[in-house]
Amino acid sequence: MTAAADKEHDDHGHGDGHGHHGPYGAFLQHHFDTPKQQYDASKLGMWAFLAQELLFFSGLFVAYGIFRSWYPDAFGAGSHELNRTMGGGNTIVLLFSSLTAALTVRANQLEQRKQASLWMVLTIGCAFTFLVVKYFEYQHKFHDGLLPGTYFGTPRHMIDHEFMAANTGAVAGLFGIPILGTLSLVQYLRGQGKTAGYLLLAMLAWIGIAFGVLHTGGIFATIDPHGNFEATAELPERTHVFFSLYFVMTGLHALHVIVGIGIWFWILRRNMRGDFNKNYFQPVDNSALYWHLVDLVWIYLFPMLYLIDYVPPGGHH
Amino acid sequence: MSHDDHAHEQKDGEINAHVSSIKLYIGVFAALIFFTLVTIGVAGIHLGAANLAVAVIIASMKAALVCTFFMHLSHDNRFHALILISTAMFIGVFFAYTMNDTGHRGIESGVDPQSGSRTYIASGEPAPGGWEKPAPKSGGAEEKKDEKKDEKKDEKKDAPKHEEHH
Numbered sequence: 001m002t003a004a005a006d007k008e009h010d011d012h013g014h015g016d017g018h019g020h021h022g023p024y025g026a027f028l029q030h031h032f033d034t035p036k037q038q039y040d041a042s043k044l045g046m047w048a049f050l051a052q053e054l055l056f057f058s059g060l061f062v063a064y065g066i067f068r069s070w071y072p073d074a075f076g077a078g079s080h081e082l083n084r085t086m087g088g089g090n091t092i093v094l095l096f097s098s099l100t101a102a103l104t105v106r107a108n109q110l111e112q113r114k115q116a117s118l119w120m121v122l123t124i125g126c127a128f129t130f131l132v133v134k135y136f137e138y139q140h141k142f143h144d145g146l147l148p149g150t151y152f153g154t155p156r157h158m159i160d161h162e163f164m165a166a167n168t169g170a171v172a173g174l175f176g177i178p179i180l181g182t183l184s185l186v187q188y189l190r191g192q193g194k195t196a197g198y199l200l201l202a203m204l205a206w207i208g209i210a211f212g213v214l215h216t217g218g219i220f221a222t223i224d225p226h227g228n229f230e231a232t233a234e235l236p237e238r239t240h241v242f243f244s245l246y247f248v249m250t251g252l253h254a255l256h257v258i259v260g261i262g263i264w265f266w267i268l269r270r271n272m273r274g275d276f277n278k279n280y281f282q283p284v285d286n287s288a289l290y291w292h293l294v295d296l297v298w299i300y301l302f303p304m305l306y307l308i309d310y311v312p313p314g315g316h317h
Numbered sequence: 318m319s320h321d322d323h324a325h326e327q328k329d330g331e332i333n334a335h336v337s338s339i340k341l342y343i344g345v346f347a348a349l350i351f352f353t354l355v356t357i358g359v360a361g362i363h364l365g366a367a368n369l370a371v372a373v374i375i376a377s378m379k380a381a382l383v384c385t386f387f388m389h390l391s392h393d394n395r396f397h398a399l400i401l402i403s404t405a406m407f408i409g410v411f412f413a414y415t416m417n418d419t420g421h422r423g424i425e426s427g428v429d430p431q432s433g434s435r436t437y438i439a440s441g442e443p444a445p446g447g448w449e450k451p452a453p454k455s456g457g458a459e460e461k462k463d464e465k466k467d468e469k470k471d472e473k474k475d476a477p478k479h480e481e482h483h
Binding site: 033034035036037039040043044047048050051054055058059061062065066068069070084088091092095096098099101102103105106109110278279281285288289292295296299300302303304307308309 | 329330331332333334336337339342343345346349350353356357360361362363364365368369372373375376379380383384386387388389393394396397400401403404405407408411412415416419420
């Protein structure tokens with residue numbers, strides 16, 4: 001701690017900045033003067049993060065715009081293969097979870113701890129419902145061979161496992177192992193054995209995830225012996241582009257839902273522990289802001305992917 | 318506890334975030350459901366290219382409701398709204414400039430109606446920045462489709478040659 005900081009804390013009557021919380025309590029970090037200042041700073045940071053999230057998703061939306069303008073028939077036909085009932089139902093589930101997320105913040109503002117917990121549990125329930133529906137949708141697409149990119153309509157025996165293995169090796173070998181391995185070594189040399197161990201575990205997890213993600217298409221295609229891939233031949237050329245975007249966009253969105261579930265469980269635990277009060281609820285507020293963003297992305301994804309106007313050559317069936 | 322009571326107890330330095338009523342939240346939720354049903358209903362009407370525009374306009378109205386009420390922008394620091402609006406603006410720039418490029422590649426040339434690739438009218442060859450026809454996949458049904466296409470493509474390639482003769 002610098003001399004200047006020491007002096008500032010002396011002004012409050014104590015020398016120990018870390019142990020002293022002023023008139024507010026342990027929730028006020030020592031580098032903030034008031035709960036309001038802490039709340040405003042935290043919220044500003046959250047909005048900067050949300051802006052980043054929107055820009056990050058916008059890349060995919062621009063890709064969608066380009067490919068849809070190039071291949072309108074493929075997008076219409078691809079969209080026609082999606083299940084509107086499941087997509088629409090999931091939209092309502094997600095909108096409802098946004099309502100419960102807003103209500104959990106409100107309950108925390110009013111220090112209604114039990115009500116806040118109830119709204120959090122409902123939010124988590126909606127998130128799981130969303131994922132279960134998504135799982136059945138994905139399973140159906142895998143069954144019909146409506147897979148992304150090169151795997152679109154590919155018969156089982158043609159899945160290129162060597163290509164998959166090469167990609168797995170590249171993702172793990174070029175990024176995961178050098179980055180996390182170096183960090184782990186640095187921490188070990190600094191005498192932070194525990195941190196080094198965690199980083200090593202993270203590296204193994206990275207390799208595992210790279211392997212899992214890159215093999216998902218192949219594995220699902222392989223384990224579905226009743227897959228009917230012939231129907232994909234009837235679809236317009238480049239419908240696989242639509243499904244590449246469908247899986248990347250909804251997959252990335254689903255990843256956000258999974259992260260959101262983790263966040264809500266953590267917030268629920270803290271709420272039940274009694275961490276929050278009317279001067280300290282920004283973890284709840286920020287989690288809700290994140291959750292609303294996940295909802296916001298889906299609000300655009302649903303009509304863009306599921307509701308493209310399309311009349312198949314033989315009329316509606 | 319009403320909002321006024323809350324403000325009354327307010328001490329300097331405490332958080333004075335606005336507490337909205339449950340009624341308002343439920344009203345916003347009802348409006349969101351209403352717009353979802355509208356967007357599903359409108360999707361069934363054949364408006365051509367306008368379908369996408371209508372879908373995006375309705376989605377944006379829903380997004381505005383979520384941001385204003387659920388995300389508290391109505392009673393928040395205006396700077397947060399500025400962050401959101403400037404982000405949306407930059408996404409607009411991203412869209413406009415990128416699609417202005419990709420939408421006009423080889424625009425003076427022709428378009429192959431089969432593959433959608435941009436082609437030079439004179440030679441029938443792919444224009445720069447356009448998409449080349451992918452190599453035909455192996456497999457029974459695919460091959461049949463590609464054969465049909467090749468026939469049509471040959472017809473097309475003949476057309477410009479005729480022009481040259483004239």
